[in-house]
Each structure stands twice: as structure tokens, then as C-alpha cells.
Amino acid sequence: GAGVSQSPSNKVTEKGKDVELRCDPISGHTALYWYRQSLGQGLEFLIYFQGNSAPDKSGLPSDRFSAERTGGSVSTLTIQRTQQEDSAVYLCASSLEGTPLHFGNGTRLTVT
Amino acid sequence: GNSVTQMEGPVTLSEEAFLTINCTYTATGYPSLFWYVQYPGEGLQLLLKATKADDKGSNKGFEATYRKETTSFHLEKGSVQVSDSAVYFCALSSHTGANSKLTFGKGITLSVRP
Numbered sequence: 001g002a003g004v005s006q007s008p009s010n011k012v013t014e015k016g017k018d019v020e021l022r023c024d025p026i027s028g029h030t031a032l033y034w035y036r037q038s039l040g041q042g043l044e045f046l047i048y049f050q051g052n053s054a055p056d057k058s059g060l061p062s063d064r065f066s067a068e069r070t071g072g073s074v075s076t077l078t079i080q081r082t083q084q085e086d087s088a089v090y091l092c093a094s095s096l097e098g099t100p101l102h103f104g105n106g107t108r109l110t111v112t
Numbered sequence: 113g114n115s116v117t118q119m120e121g122p123v124t125l126s127e128e129a130f131l132t133i134n135c136t137y138t139a140t141g142y143p144s145l146f147w148y149v150q151y152p153g154e155g156l157q158l159l160l161k162a163t164k165a166d167d168k169g170s171n172k173g174f175e176a177t178y179r180k181e182t183t184s185f186h187l188e189k190g191s192v193q194v195s196d197s198a199v200y201f202c203a204l205s206s207h208t209g210a211n212s213k214l215t216f217g218k219g220i221t222l223s224v225r226p
Binding site for chain 2: 101103
């Protein structure tokens with residue numbers, strides 16, 4: 001079956017521009033996560049959606065970052081006024097509650 | 113808060129060598145522990161897991177035992193192959209309320225030479 005799909009796979013943007021990253025989770029998965037993978041920093045938790053509960057936004061690094069999940073399915077991570085330190089691979093994962101995460105291949109964001 | 117500490121990398125081994133990758137954790141309660149692997153050009157995938165103390169997770173010849181007394185979950189393999197070259201992440205999931213997000217270590221790159 002289809003796995004977690006992320007788009008675009010690569011994004012190059014100029015400093016100060018806004019970007020939107022998309023995640024299509026596995027159908028039926030109630031939990032959706034965004035992580036950021038930076039060189040030498042491992043995986044940094046950003047935000048977590050679980051069903052209809054309020055999202056856990058505790059990992060968002062600044063108010064330039066936001067995410068939403070429409071209809072309990074597709075999620076969009078938005079970064080406003082991008083900075084060079086935002087360059088990283090942004091990973092999305094989905095799961096059923098209490099089961100292992102399934103990750104997408106990520107979006108590689110480069111801010112020039 | 114929760115945290116995961118992995119040994120510094122990268123690690124380079126010859127084929128058929130013994131592998132140990134250390135992982136220790138700090139968490140409240142009784143977390144579940146995981147090893148995820150990221151092969152070149154692919155997304156992260158679950159390698160193995162253990163959900164309670166003294167459990168041993170195993171897959172593809174890899175093993176890790178949940179040691180509560182030493183708060184560790186070291187990954188081992190008796191004989192590595194070139195195809196094991198990848199980045200390995202240790203992670204934990206606490207079960208506080210509805211929040212079961214994973215906390216990851218920094219990852220370690222393993223390169224296996226023929």
C-alpha cells in the first residue's frame with residue numbers, strides 16, 4: 001500500500017520567502033508528526049497531531065513556523081520569512097496511536 | 113524532560129565485524145524504546161523495539177535489550193554486512209496521556225567496508 005508521501009522532495013527558496021511543505025499520511029492513520037533533521041543535530045520534534053485533539057506545538061522553534069491538518073488527513077507545514085538556519089530536511093510521519101511511526105522521505109529545504 | 117544520548121560517530125567497520133552502538137536515555141515513567149534506521153536515499157524505518165524492561169527487540173540480525181537499571185538500549189549485531197551501512201537512530205516514546213511522540217538521539221552513521 002501507499003506510504004507517507006511528502007512534497008516537494010526538494011525546495012530551494014530565497015531568504016525571506018514563505019514556503020509550504022505538504023504531507024499525505026497513510027490512510028487511516030490518526031497521528032501525524034513533523035520532525036526536522038539537520039546535519040549533526042539528529043531529529044528535532046516540531047509538531048504532533050492526534051485525531052481531533054489540540055496539536056502539540058511544543059517543538060516549533062519560532063512563530064514563523066505553523067502547521068495545520070485538514071480533515072484529519074493531509075498536513076501542511078508553513079515557514080514564513082525563511083532564514084538560512086531553516087535549511088534542513090523536514091520529515092513527516094504518521095501512525096495509529098501506540099504503533100510505530102511510518103516516515104516519508106522528507107523535503108530537503110535549502111534557504112539561500 | 114525526555115532525552116536520548118547516542119555514542120559519537122561515524123563508525124567504520126569491516127564486513128563480518130561485531131557491532132555495538134550505545135544508547136542511553138532519560139525519561140519519566142516506563143518508556144518504549146526503539147531503533148530506527150535510515151538507508152541511503154530512503155526514509156527512516158523501524159528496525160526494532162522493546163516496550164518494557166528486560167524485553168529484547170530483534171530484527172535482521174540486530175538485537176537490543178531494554179535495560180532499566182542502566183537506562184540503556186544498546187544495539188548489537190554479531191556480523192555486519194555492507195548492506196547495513198546506514199544511519200541509526202535510538203528513540204523513546206513516553207506514554208503520558210495522548211502524547212506518544214518520539215524523542216530521538218542524534219543518530220550515528222555506520223559504514224561497512226567489504
